[in-house]
Amino acid sequence: MATFWCEWAWLPQGPRPGVRFEVERGRITAVAVDVPAGDAEQLPGMVLPGLANAHSHAFHRALRGWQTGDRGTFWTWREQMYQVAAALEPDSYYRLARGVYAEMALAGITCVGEFHYLHHAAGGTRYADPNAMGEALVQAARDAGIRITLLDTCYLAGGFGRELEGVQLRFSDGDAAGWVSRVDQFTVDGERARLGAAVHSVRAVPGEAIPEVVEWARHKPLHVHLSEQRAENEACLAAHGCTPTQLLDSRGALGPDVTAVHATHLAAGDVALLGGSGTGVCLCPTTEADLADGIGPAPELRVAGSPLSIGSDGHSVIDPLAEAQAIESYQRLATETRGHFTAGELLDVAAEAGHRSLGWTDAGRLEVGARADFVAVDLGSPRLAGAAPDAVPAVARAGDVREVVVDGERIVRDRAHRAVDAARELRDAIADLRKPR
Template sequence: MTTWWCESAWLDSPTDGVRVTEDGGRITAVEVGDPRPGDRRLTGLVLPGLADAHSHAFHRALRGRTHDDGGTFWTWRRQMYAVAARLDPDTYLALARATYAELALAGVTCVGEFSYLHHPAGGGRYADPNAMSEALVQAAADAGVRLTLLDTCYLSGGPDGAPLDDVQQRFSDGDADAWAARVAGLPERDGLRIGAAVHSVRAVPADQLATVAAAAAGRPLHVHVSEQPAENTATLAATGCTPTALLAEHGVLGPDTTAVHAVHLTDDDVATLAATGTGVCACPSTEADLADGIGPFRRLADAGVPLCLGSDQHVRGDLLGEAQALEATARLVSGERGRFTPAELVTALTAAGHRALGWPDAGRLAVGQRADLVAVRRDSVRTAGCAPGELPLVAAAADVTTVVVEGRVVVEDGRHVLGDVGALLAAAIGDLR
């Protein structure tokens, strides 16, 4: 049993002098009071663990390379496919381990990996058909974070059923039944949830969507939705529906489903997401980096759609920064400040993200929850002079000092248990370049 005395902790709001007792990786008591002998002290503001609800770990190799003298999402995708073509289980493990460790340094205790690099480059199969997935599982364990593996169905090159190109061959199991059979061979274990994903309505034909939804029943199911206007245009031409309407028609939407991006939505799309209880994961740094646009996130929240946050292509490795970008972009499109309260941002960073990833027992500092604690400095050049309740609006990954995952200290004094994470990233990315 360990007791942590927090100078300030985020309960329903910032509260000074909070003692959190952990036993067996769970919170067994939360009390307000002075420190006692034997307490481990955490200075600054202590948040629940952050949940990165949408990660593509291999995109970390592209950081800094997306300016590319201009272009669009579709020209960027060629660069991304070039990296995808060079990965194997060993290089994937090295890159994902370092990427997840970087997220841990930023306060992330749980990652949702939207994974579609299933097979060898060009197609074929590894001796273990889930070798690439097992690399991700090992990477998360090494980095000390929980993982929800959102194993992704990817079958076609467009909503009209266009064939896959050479790089996309490694993403595909052939059909949704074969995909489901492979995923069934992935056992859950401590620190791991197995979820599912429809890559997009571009990549899974309409007649295969119901099979994916049935196979994912009772588990987290994520899907890229309306990230680009061209996706909407192509889907309308092929099916007569928006992506959201098509997913609803085939039973993909619901309380276990999270629509990722959801940038270019109609009013009917917003109403459908709300009516079905579907959540939305915003990835503001990626949506800006790839010139996707700004989603109607305040409108979605007002309609009752739960919002969470993801790092997606790891533009910055800073989930606190993603929350601040959510607020900043909402200001830009509305002409008004204060579009999301600090409490709403903290919920998106923590409890909502964990729920979207299948961990409803994480993301709050409360009895029975997993003992995840993230200490954020109040005395850095970014946070000095700010009250605890203001830190979600200004703090950065560099202000995270201590990260505890289910009672285990993974980051202490800003240093990860794996050591020099920058060196790990440089080595892993250098091997791919």
């Protein structure tokens, strides 16, 4: 058994001082409040529950800081992304992802949802192990010390009525049955890794194929990119006479186990469909800003009944606290009013709700029976000087994270990862990917 004492800890009822947690086999077994440290292992500052990154494309991290001055749109950026995708193989993907996941750990992320669609070799040729790329990601997360839900993604078309071309061939299993056949061969360790599913988008998975993915994913997390771009909505309307949300609804692809990623450009009826079905929505504000996507209707979705989570998506920034805070700040810009989300609500978005969307219902809160994930935020940093304890989730950033414990095991100590030099690994992996080929 291990014992941790926290100067402050954010319990379900809010921040409390002098909190001691007893931990056994990675679970919290006892909580005491306003007690001395004694001989417990100390976690200074404000301890938050582990944070969840519900939407990641690990290989997009290689694009950060690359050709940032060029004008363009999401679609021109996508061509740069395809260049990186074309260069990756299982070994290089493992090295890059291990650095990415270590960077996440340093930011307080204890669980990641990896939206994985880079399945095959050049031209769509199968590797000897058809899940080699996914296994590289699972191993990378394990070695970085964080949990992963691998959202194995079905990707079958280059757009509405369009064939796949170029690097997109690496994404496809041919049809939904081929996707099911490959995923059925994929087994993961359930203690630190789980397998879920994703429909890449309604433009990349024909409507008639969606139910087969939904059926496979029953009682598992199912994620889908939704209405990130107005062009997707327009193309869906032309092809099907309905919005992407309506198309998903007609194919049985909404519900409490489903998370719609982005949901930026929604009609009022779409908001009602998502909320009424209990479908979650994962917002990725820093990526949506980086790609000039727009600002989604977060308050309306929450009121309608959609649980909100956050993701770093393209990794222009890896900072779950900044993502959560941006939900509030972007609404202020859009509405010219303040106070859409409290600090506690932002923490729930970044912690418990994100874990739920990834199938880890026993994480994201600090209480008996929950996983012992602790993120210690330095209250002595210049950024937090003078901040009230109950304001921490609304003002702290990744740079304030000092200690991280996952399942009772410390993986970050005094801002250093125990096993991975994230900066060096990222620098070397990205330099290799950018070499001329």
